[in-house]
Amino acid sequence: MNAYTPAAVVYCPLWRRLLALVYDLLAVVAIVMVVGYVCQRLTGGNLISTDGQVQIAWWYRPLQALVVAAYFVASWLRGGQTLGMRPWRIRITAADGGRLAPAQALVRLVVAALPLLLLELAPWVGLRGALWAVATAWVGGLGWAAIDPQRRAFHDVVARTQLRRMG
Template sequence: MTRSHDPAALPCPMWRRLAALVYDLLAVVAIVMVVGLLCQLATGGQVVAAGTHPAIAWWYQPLQGLVVGAYFVISWLRGGQTLGMRPWRIRVVGANGGKVLWGQALRRVIVAALPLLLLGLAPWLGLRGAVWVVLAGWAVWFAPALIDRRRRALHDIAAGTEMRRT
């Protein structure tokens, strides 16, 4: 019996993408904790200045963003899968089905992270309100995948990538 469709050519359903994101969230939390520990050790515990108005060092959050972004970019370039994508058997590929290129991976991670800029609304909305706005932003980012024939989210469309089953 032959299969009429190659599973690797099938677009990834949204539920698998979201399940993989939950797994990747665990990896990201671990990465952030390790970077935080290393920064605390390197600065003698001065990453967060104590006082009446605690302040985080200006370089700390951009460093965390770069390290987390590097996790995704390197994972996509080294086989198209993050740790969260492996158990759900999905892979990021170029639009032609080939490997993801540097520019595509970089564009994909930047566009996917853009809703995080909405955290800047926290002074007006409070942290909880800003987090909800970020989640709404990501819902908008993923909405095209619900209607697109190839199940591409906004960051896939911008980068020329797509998610496929492996």
């Protein structure tokens, strides 16, 4: 018998999800710092140049995105939990309670990260306006969990995943 039988399912409340995100933010900052340090060492300190204007190596941002994405996808596929989800006893599952398929993890990641594309609005609306656009999109996507009967955020609905409380 599956540990997540329909009678035993306890969906994760939004506040737990948000606290887990705060913990994960700390892990992501640490990952970004380590990757930045390694890249600085490998380039002899030439990763970022300031010849009148800040110039960052073209490959650095995509590398950072790839490493952060790998952290989330690997965590979800390996044990169904990121570092932030563990203390709050949250596990991500497929809609049927089983393990996530790699395609589900990728869809979840892409849909959750889509608001970052709004940063491209910065030349027209300024950095502050672009950041507000990203924040608004994320609030809307996560706020979906407040009205969804299964407490799923928008990216969970699209990927057919759920966050469930353990124990």
